[in-house]
Amino acid sequence: MENICGKIYEKVKPYLDTRHNDVHVFLSYGFAQRLLSHYPEADENIVLPAVLLHDVGWKMIPEEKQLDCFGPTVKDEKNRRLHEVEGARIAEEILQSFQWSEERVKEIVMIIDGHDTREEALSLNDKLVKDADKLWRYTGTGVDIDHKRFGIDREPYMEYLHTMTERWFFTSGAREMALDALAQARSGSGQD
Numbered sequence: 461m462e463n464i465c466g467k468i469y470e471k472v473k474p475y476l477d478t479r480h481n482d483v484h485v486f487l488s489y490g491f492a493q494r495l496l497s498h499y500p501e502a503d504e505n506i507v508l509p510a511v512l513l514h515d516v517g518w519k520m521i522p523e524e525k526q527l528d529c530f531g532p533t534v535k536d537e538k539n540r541r542l543h544e545v546e547g548a549r550i551a552e553e554i555l556q557s558f559q560w561s562e563e564r565v566k567e568i569v570m571i572i573d574g575h576d577t578r579e580e581a582l583s584l585n586d587k588l589v590k591d592a593d594k595l596w597r598y599t600g601t602g603v604d605i606d607h608k609r610f611g612i613d614r615e616p617y618m619e620y621l622h623t624m625t626e627r628w629f630f631t632s633g634a635r636e637m638a639l640d641a642l643a644q645a646r647s648g649s650g651q652d
Contacts, residue, residue: 464558465489468512471554475516479526480605484596485512491637492592498633499584505564506585510571511592513554517547517572530576531610532620541577548573581630591634597621598641600648618646 476482492511496504518526521539528536529543548569555565571586581587596602598621607617621642629635 465508465512467558468509468554471557472512472516475519475550477519478523479515479518481515481518483601483605485515487596487599487601488514488592491595491634492588494637495588495592495631495633499588499631502584502588506567506571507588507592509555510551510568510575510585510589513547513551513568514572514575514589514593515543515547516550516554517543517545519550520546527609531606532612537577544573544576547575587630588634591629591631594628595634595637595641598638598645600641600645603642603645618642 472485473482476485489508489511492507496502496507521529521543525536525539528534529540534540551572552565552569555568567583567585570582571589574582575586575590575593581590597606603614603618603621607614610617612620622639625635625638625642629638
């Protein structure tokens with residue numbers, strides 16, 4: 461799977477040069493790999509490509525509008541949703557170039573089309589993608605990027621993350637990883 465993910469990543473790279481998505485996707489992918497080791501019944505052939513592809517749609521949203529679409533205070537639900545719709549479209553195009561089964565492509569595209577706005581998870585695979593997507597926020601790198609772009613001091617932002625842990629994550633493994641990453645971010649000892 462690692463070889464195919466490398467090929468997918470090469471096709472995804474041009475879409476990641478906005479919103480710090482290059483860093484976000486890299487860290488989220490690592491968390492997805494860790495989550496898969498905790499949940500072996502999940503399908504890495506769905507989870508890993510979905511994590512690589514989930515935010516490609518941000519490239520279709522003008523940068524000056526992006527900050528209103530995510531974070532502690534979402535003001536622009538229309539463009540937030542549009543990044544999912546566009547992401548699903550782009551992901552489908554990329555995945556079809558690999559001649560995968562229609563069923564696999566469909567599941568990945570369905571996960572991407574709603575990964576932020578759909579509150580319920582479709583499957584364990586979807587839960588792991590949603591959890592990996594949010595886990596990067598808890599790393600020292602994620603905290604440093606987000607507290608600055610949202611204009612919140614670092615310590616209050618980390619407290620906000622702590623309070624959201626139970627609400628955001630679907631799996632106990634992700635909650636444990638989030639709290640561990642946040643503790644490392646607080647102490648400055650974390651390796652992202």
